[in-house]
Amino acid sequence: MASPAFEEIVEDFEFLDDWEDRYRHVIDLGRAMEPLPDALKVPATKVDGCASQVWLHPVIETGRFHFDGDSDAMIVRGLIAVLRALYNDLEVVEVPQVDARAEMARLGLHEHLSSQRSNGLRAMIERIRSVAAEHA
Template sequence: MTEAFSEIQETFDFLDDWEDRYRHVIELGKSYAALDPALRVDTLKVEGCASQVWLLPRLEDGRFSFQGASDALIVSGLIAILAALYNDTSLAEARKIDALAEFGALGFDQHLSAQRSNGLRAMIERIATYLATQ
């Protein structure tokens, strides 16, 4: 697990109610270095999301990372959390990550709408598919 994701976990542990947690997710999305608009093309679009989502995964020098973007603030925050979980991990480490379990441990399994849960699963599946082909 990355240090960035551990910091998000600590913040979630500190924040008691979900309104505060959602505000934090939105702030994470606002501060996330989103994918350049010129790269938001159909081939990078994630199907299964209610909002528009693009993910650009890459493997450089044996380290996995991705950039993403969304037109929805909360989804941008979810992308930022996924990036904190995955970015700058080795390929072997990235393949071992159970992102749904990590999001569940943060409480998202009980606090995301069905549409957002489906979108989150679609993003995680896109990442897993990429990792499986490397």
């Protein structure tokens, strides 16, 4: 059920031979994102459970889910970009149906992230799912 944007990331990863290249690609995805305005970096948008500072700002319009995010860690910004590709523009009722763990496993991320980063990724996914559930 992955979006075309996420499928594009999967295809890009297939062409990258080693984890260092993939890691750099994730960071590049984060660099390409617009920064979250400081006015949105507030306690309500902060994600607890992450080793670095993480903010997710969800917006639901006409039944579609969208979020922007930011982090003070480049790899985490990249993970936010990957999650945006996975979830943005889905119908809000579709968000909880996404098996994020399985989709992210297609990228091989869990094997190469520290336990702290993996916990942070889980916390971001949980926040996305809970916000969508509130609006479904």
